Amino acid sequence: MDWGMKNRLSRIFKQDGRTVMLAVDHGYFLGPVSKLEDPRKTIEPLMPYTDALMLTRGVLRNCVPADSGVPVVLRVSGGNSIVGKDLSNEGLTVSMEDAVRLNVSAVALSIYVGSDHEHQTLLNLTALVDEGECLGIPVLAVTAVGKELEKRDAKYLALSCRIAAELGAHFVKTYYCDDFEKVVKSCPVPLVIAGGPKLNTEMDAINLAYKAVRSGAKGVDMGRNIWQSKNPVGMIKAIRSIVHEGATPKKAQQFLK
Ligand code: R5P
Numbered sequence: 001m002d003w004g005m006k007n008r009l010s011r012i013f014k015q016d017g018r019t020v021m022l023a024v025d026h027g028y029f030l031g032p033v034s035k036l037e038d039p040r041k042t043i044e045p046l047m048p049y050t051d052a053l054m055l056t057r058g059v060l061r062n063c064v065p066a067d068s069g070v071p072v073v074l075r076v077s078g079g080n081s082i083v084g085k086d087l088s089n090e091g092l093t094v095s096m097e098d099a100v101r102l103n104v105s106a107v108a109l110s111i112y113v114g115s116d117h118e119h120q121t122l123l124n125l126t127a128l129v130d131e132g133e134c135l136g137i138p139v140l141a142v143t144a145v146g147k148e149l150e151k152r153d154a155k156y157l158a159l160s161c162r163i164a165a166e167l168g169a170h171f172v173k174t175y176y177c178d179d180f181e182k183v184v185k186s187c188p189v190p191l192v193i194a195g196g197p198k199l200n201t202e203m204d205a206i207n208l209a210y211k212a213v214r215s216g217a218k219g220v221d222m223g224r225n226i227w228q229s230k231n232p233v234g235m236i237k238a239i240r241s242i243v244h245e246g247a248t249p250k251k252a253q254q255f256l257k
Helices: 003-012 039-049 057-063 096-101 118-135 154-166 180-185 202-214 232-245 249-256
Strands: 019-023 052-055 072-075 106-111 139-143 171-175 191-194 219-222
Touching: 003 106, 003 118, 019 039, 019 191, 019 232, 039 052, 039 057, 039 232, 052 057, 057 072, 096 118, 106 118, 106 154, 118 139, 139 154, 154 171, 154 180, 191 202, 202 219, 202 232, 202 249, 219 232, 232 249
Parallel strands: 019 052, 019 219, 052 072, 072 106, 106 139, 139 171, 171 191, 191 219
Antiparallel strands: none
């Protein structure tokens, strides 16, 4: 791996090889989702506890100070909406030239394995990897399921993650599931987990992160379970303690008090 690529990855994955990414890219197909209506307000208090921010170029340019110092993982796929016909119908939405201009540490896109647009989204990935390899910019593949949340089992996620890695993704974001070790073992690049829709309690999300890391995930790229919490700062601190300090869920819970 070239120096530039390694350098960018080391901004996201800290010295322990793990990361707490904050996902705030949801507006690209969900619009002003609850608690992210004003991205600047949501992001600002969480920045000191964030290893990398995952977001779109619109929110980056308008809501994040350029001198913040937090590494950026830029979402570069989209072209759909929650009220449209098919969430899997995504294309690439940002040129690599603009990603370089924004000095991003990685670019991210969704792949929709098993959907009507599987082929198109996998070719989006390969095109991005070709450009990323030229420029030293890592590519994060997100194994998206759209509205079909029931797809999130080990068999499907292992298939999606492995395909993403085989096609050149440098790291993969997926969901935690039962038998998650199988997903980790069959994927030769680092995995981080999304939180998914807000769970019933903060402890549910803390337990999810704990089980994922214990099973081999290299961290989280979490959104709603942090900023839709009643205590977003406490929640991200709790998740950090799980990811970077090996805290138990009980210990992590102390950050919520
Ligand atoms: C999809 O909306 C985005 O890729 C999110 O970044 C991803 O789903 C992670 O956020 P959450 O933890 O809210 O699922």
